Amino acid sequence: MKVRIVTPYRIAEFSNAQFVVFRTVEGEMGVLDRRAPIIAKLAICDVRIKLDNGEEVYRVVDGFIHCDGKSNVVILTEEMGRPEEFDPHKYLGNGVSGKTAK
Amino acid sequence: MSRGRLLQIKRRIGATQSLKKITKAMEMVSTAQIKKVEKRLEVVREFLKETKNVVSQVHLEIEHPFVTGNGKSALIIIGTDMGLCGSFSSEISKRALSLDRKENFDQIYVIGARTAPTFRKNEKVARIYEHAYDVPTFEFMQTLVTDMLSNDVARVKVVYGKFKNKLAQLPDIFVLTPFVEEDKKEHGDMYEFEPVGPDFQVKLIEFYATSVLFSLAFESKISELYARQNSMRNATENADDVVRQLTIDYNKVRQASITQELIEIVTGADALKER
Numbered sequence: 001m002k003v004r005i006v007t008p009y010r011i012a013e014f015s016n017a018q019f020v021v022f023r024t025v026e027g028e029m030g031v032l033d034r035r036a037p038i039i040a041k042l043a044i045c046d047v048r049i050k051l052d053n054g055e056e057v058y059r060v061v062d063g064f065i066h067c068d069g070k071s072n073v074v075i076l077t078e079e080m081g082r083p084e085e086f087d088p089h090k091y092l093g094n095g096v097s098g099k100t101a102k
Numbered sequence: 103m104s105r106g107r108l109l110q111i112k113r114r115i116g117a118t119q120s121l122k123k124i125t126k127a128m129e130m131v132s133t134a135q136i137k138k139v140e141k142r143l144e145v146v147r148e149f150l151k152e153t154k155n156v157v158s159q160v161h162l163e164i165e166h167p168f169v170t171g172n173g174k175s176a177l178i179i180i181g182t183d184m185g186l187c188g189s190f191s192s193e194i195s196k197r198a199l200s201l202d203r204k205e206n207f208d209q210i211y212v213i214g215a216r217t218a219p220t221f222r223k224n225e226k227v228a229r230i231y232e233h234a235y236d237v238p239t240f241e242f243m244q245t246l247v248t249d250m251l252s253n254d255v256a257r258v259k260v261v262y263g264k265f266k267n268k269l270a271q272l273p274d275i276f277v278l279t280p281f282v283e284e285d286k287k288e289h290g291d292m293y294e295f296e297p298v299g300p301d302f303q304v305k306l307i308e309f310y311a312t313s314v315l316f317s318l319a320f321e322s323k324i325s326e327l328y329a330r331q332n333s334m335r336n337a338t339e340n341a342d343d344v345v346r347q348l349t350i351d352y353n354k355v356r357q358a359s360i361t362q363e364l365i366e367i368v369t370g371a372d373a374l375k376e377r
Contacts, residue, residue, distance in 0.1 A: 006152045008240045008316055011145055026297050039156055040296035041305055064306065066156045069292070074152050076309075078240050 001033040003049050005058055005075045012058065012080065019050040020073055022065060037069040046083055047075060059083045104359035111352040115345055122341035128186065129334035136327045139237055139320075146320045153313040157306060159293050162283060164303045168311055171280030173256025174208035176228070177201065178246070178278070178315070180262040180322045181217025183233050187326055188333035190263060190271060195220040197273035198261040202226070209253060211246065213319070228253055238319035243312045251308070256280065258311075262318045263325035269332065271325035276318055278311060 003017040021030045023045035031038075042063045049056045063077030167173040179198045182191045195217055202210065212221045215232040222230070229249055234242050250258065257279060264274035295302055 004152075006149050008146060008149050008313070009142065011148060024296050037159075037293045038296065039159060039293055039306075041302055064156055064309065066152070066159075074155075076149070076152055076156060078244075 001031075001071045001073060003073045003075070005047065005060065005077065005080050007077050007080050010080070014049050014051060014056065016052045017049050017073070018052065021048040021050075022046075022060075022075070024065070031065075031067050031073055033071050034069065035067050038065070038067045040065050042075070042077065057083060059086050104355055104362065107355050108352065108359065111348055111355060115348045115352065118341050118344045118348065122338055122345070125334045125337040125341060129331055129338060132327050132331035132334060136324070136331060139324055139327060142237075143320065143324060146317050150313055150317040153310055157310045158283075160295070160303060160306060161291075162281065162303055162307065164300045164307070166304055166307055167251070167254065167256035168258075168279040168307050169281050171256050173254045175205070175257040176209040176211060176250060176253075176255040176259075177205075177207040178211045178258060178260045179213065179217055179221070180260060180319050181212065181214030182322075182326045183215045184326075184330075185216050186333065187330035188336075190326055190329035190333075191216045192220075194261055194263055194273045197275070201259065201261060201275060205259070207259075209255060211250070213246075235319075238316055238323055240312065240316050243315040243319065246315060247308055247312050260315070260318055263322040263329070265321050265325040265328070268328055271329050276314075278314055281307060281310070 001017045001020075003014045003020055005012040019030055019032055021028065023029075023043045024040040025043050026040075028045075029040070042060060042065055044061050045059070047058050047060055049058075058080050059082070060075060060077040061079040063075065066074040066076065068074075162169050177198060179194060181194050185191065191214070198210075199220070207226060209228040210221060210224060210226045211228055212218050212230045213234060218230045218232055221227050231242075231246070258277075260276045260278050261273055262276065263271050265271055
């Protein structure tokens with residue numbers, strides 16, 4: 001299964017994923033290869049991608065997950081990074097990203 | 103008298119040469135910025151492609167102003183924060199003004215400190231964003247979309263600098279909303295959506311509008327940088343021409359002064375002989 005995390009600033013690709021776990025606004029869910037097509041709204045969450053040789057974890061901020069039913073999963077999000085790179089204070093509040101008026 | 107003229111030309115040559123150094127440095131700065139920003143352009147295009155791909159799978163059935171078009175009309179002008187990019191900024195302003203005359207928008211949103219003075223006294227201006235970003239950010243575009251929605255804006259057109267090629271950047275108009283659905287792909291109906299309900303489509307359409315604005319701002323930024331690089335290159339070349347012409351003038355004046363002095367010496371010597 002091919003998993004891509006696409007943000008306006010960078011793209012991460014994993015071509016040998018077996019299982020993807022993430023949290024939508026309604027709860028946590030996982031996607032296996034050839035899952036039926038779904039588009040879901042993501043919450044701010046950690047996406048866990050189980051690969052043939054280990055596991056990758058990325059934190060994503062809002063966005064959508066698009067599973068096309070053909071072994072392609074695209075996670076569209078505003079921002080991504082390793083969990084330890086994130087400043088939690090930026091996202092405290094109602095679970096939505098902080099917007100600064102400029 | 104010729105000595106004064108010589109000094110004057112020399113000063114002008116010196117001034118032009120220092121100006122040339124500045125324009126050359128600015129050209130190099132633009133080139134470095136272009137390299138940095140251009141690398142990200144592919145990512146931005148890919149992001150927009152994937153966003154459009156998601157939106158194309160959804161039948162929009164919500165009463166959102168961006169979908170129905172019921173509300174105020176607005177014009178977003180994506181200008182520049184800095185000058186020294188030739189006529190790029192003024193061309194965008196001109197295009198925006200002519201579009202406003204034609205369509206008479208309810209509100210105008212201006213991005214860019216350089217573009218702002220043209221619209222500052224315009225009553226329709228809802229908000230001016232100056233020095234909002236160096237390189238466009240998604241977060242800023244979210245702010246812009248939120249501002250528009252809080253002002254009941256439904257129909258949006260954007261004037262931005264379209265990047266045609268490295269030498270040509272033209273102002274262009276993009277119709278952002280009302281959102282027109284393209285032909286549905288056959289498998290679009292097979293999808294399940296989460297959460298079920300209008301909230302999902304509202305978030306999606308706002309995400310889409312933000313993504314499109316982000317990509318337009320990015321394209322405008324690249325156009326601005328190329329326009330700046332081109333105008334600085336032209337200025338450097340013009341400075342070269344000016345220095346060349348001034349050097350010729352300087353030599354002519356110097357030669358005239360030497361000739362004058364020689365004539366005076368010879369005339370003096372002749373006068374002494376005659377005695």
